[in-house]
Amino acid sequence: MKIVVLVKEVPDTWGDRKLNLETGLADRGASEAVLDEIGERALEVALSYADKHPGTEVVVLSMAPESAANTLRKGLQMGAASAVQVVDDGLLGADLGLTAEVLAAALQRIGYDLVIGGNLSTDGVGGVIPAMIAELLGVPGLGWLNSVEIDDGTVSGERASDGATIRVSAPLPAVISITEALPDARMANFKGIMAAKKKPFETLSLADLSVEAEDHSAAHSIVIALSEKPPRAAGVKIVDEGDAGEKLAEFLLQNRLA
DSSP states (O other): EEEEEEEEEEETSSSSOOTTTTTTTTTTTTSOOOEHHHHHHHHHHHHHHHHHHHEEEEEEEEOOOOGHHHHHHHHHHOOOEEEEEEEGGGTTOOHHHHHHHHHHHHHHHHHHHHHEEEOOOOTTTTOOOOOOHHHHTTTEEEESOOOOOOEEEOOOOOOOOSSSSEEEEEESSSSEEEEETSSOOOOOHHHHHHHHHHHHHEEEEEHTTTGGGGGGGGGGOOOOOOOOOOOOOOOOOOOSSSHHHHHHHHHHHHOOOO
């Protein structure tokens, strides 16, 4: 079994998040770069299966700038056998379509039985990459799983909807995405950190994958204006001088909250 886990470097969830006012892209230097938590949870699903099934190969895959290599190595420290990073200047500002095509091409190159990703990244929050990859690869896609079971030749799990919990399954090869209902990721220990230094780390370019970024240029979103979000204004403060109830009722009515 070969499981490929999609991971991504993102700005720290608890740090400052800003847009570059010149390019309209996320300012990656505004806060510490970390491995996305949902990607870590996806990796934990793969590693937990590998712990119980000797011979399972777990690979982490990412499309990211060259500077993200150190962040990607965390996946190796946690226990992945190898890592693949797609790096190319032509991917700067890549949209969801180009991202999915690049990752699908990388998956075809390295091979897979199962691909696991998170349902939403904490920076772009697109929520469609795993489904788009499954479509491009022509394999089943199971999204937003709250549980995952991997058996010989199949993958299954539960997905919550507004009115019910749905049990879904698909034959392998397949692509799945998981939610934060899955367990937290394990911590990298000293042995894992040292072992990661000797594990394979492959870097690929668009030329290696035979993908032309220019083919997507017409599909990119166009930023027509950009400005910083104004500082948050102070809320209305009601002081009780014997008429606080009336003031509160008036405030609710004015703001159509009552």
